Amino acid sequence: MTVTTETAPTPAPPRVTGQLVRYALIGGSGVALDLVVFLLLHNLTGMNEQLANALSTTLGIANNFALNARFTFQRRDRLVVRFLRFYAVGLTGIALTNLLFLAFTDGLGIDANLVKAGSLPLVLALQFVLNRKWSFA
Known part of the structure; x- marks a missing residue:
């Protein structure tokens, strides 16, 4: 009589978990690039926060797409x-x-730098879902 004791192998993390981790790490580099460029354009050159946001975000998007x-x-x-x-x-x-700038900076007088920084996690989560389901499906 043979007795076998089988242990279930530890399941590998789902593919989406690995993608989310890489997406977040890469997103971090894009966020850093976006935020630094935004701060330079808005604070050093005095550029309007809407235009500075569009330019800095575009650079972050290009960086993140490639990676x-x-x-x-x-x-x-x-x-x-x-x-x-x-x-x-x-x-x-x-x-x-x-929209967050309009509500919090223009509407409530909160510093644009804080609004920009606070928007990043929300934007990252929304974009991960959309990019996974549409851009890279």
């Missing part, structure tokens, strides 16, 4: 279409942040 295409979603096909979709998703982030 996510390669490392997070490992997709190198249809790069132009994917970039356009990724950028469209990025525009949702610009729009959301601009």
Whole structure:
């Protein structure tokens, strides 16, 4: 009589978890780039926060697309279409942040730098879902 004791292998983390971790790390580099450029444009040059946000976010989007295409979603096909979709998703982030500027900076007088920094986690979560389901599907 043989007795076998089977131990269930430890399940690997779901693919989405790994993607989310990479997306967040890459997003961190884009956020840092976005925030530094925003601070420079808005604080040093006196550029309007809406325009500074659009420019700084565009740089962050381009950075994140290149890195996510390669490392997070490992997709190198249809790069132009994917970039356009990724950028469209990025525009949702610009729009959301601009709405937050209108509500909190213009409406309540909260410093634009704080609003920009506070918007980043919300924008990151929204964009991950949209990019995973549409840009890199």
